[in-house]
Amino acid sequence: MLKLKIFIWLATIKKLDNSFYARPNVVRIARELLGKVPVTEFEGRRTSGRIVEVEAYNGVVDRASHAWSGRRTRRTEVMYAEGGTAYVYLIYGIHHLFNVVTNKKDVPHAILVRALEPLEGIPLMLERTRKAKLDHSLTRGPGNLSRAMGLYTLHTGYSLYENEIYIGDDGYKVRPSDIVATPRIGVDYAGPDAELPYRFFVKGNPYVSGKKNSG
DNA sequence: CTGACGATTCACT
């Protein structure tokens, strides 16, 4: 019974494509990513989960963005790629953060995926994170979820239109009344842009990071 | 070449 359900779900999940990622409004795309399903499949080992928290980074006009004022370095170069490209970078020398590049080539928009609810491959996620049993910390917070999904800096630049890393749409819809917008976490350096309501999460979901779920 | 530091997490008080 469970196997049949999984089979049907696998057959119905549909990869998000360029018509989703290439649009101009990164804040809107971020909100729409809630409920979508990132999938990784490395060497036949598959993990996936449903997105419950994201943050939008609005390119050159956003002081919180790595691409603010057109900054273009070896690390951030991938942000200027076409929408549907993975941007994974290392922070604090420890954590790998998974982002999705949006908009067209040369417009460095990106969305940080901050939390998800695990779906497939939970045993593999536990193995990767060296956790003994499932709890909400498994995929809560951008560092934790990247580790659980097996995403590291070596994956930066990967296309999300291939089969190793992509984001699927299985038709699940988050109720608009359950979506909360707050300022982004950890961007105090961004001056007035630190106040922008570019973080979105699913109200009450236990995998959402932050102290009170409310920013 | 050097030094400061980060879109975080976790253990500890």
Add this chain to the structure above:
DNA sequence: GTGAATCGTCAGC
């Protein structure tokens, strides 16, 4: 609430 972990990146010399 505070501080340590840990290293690639980047600005400045």
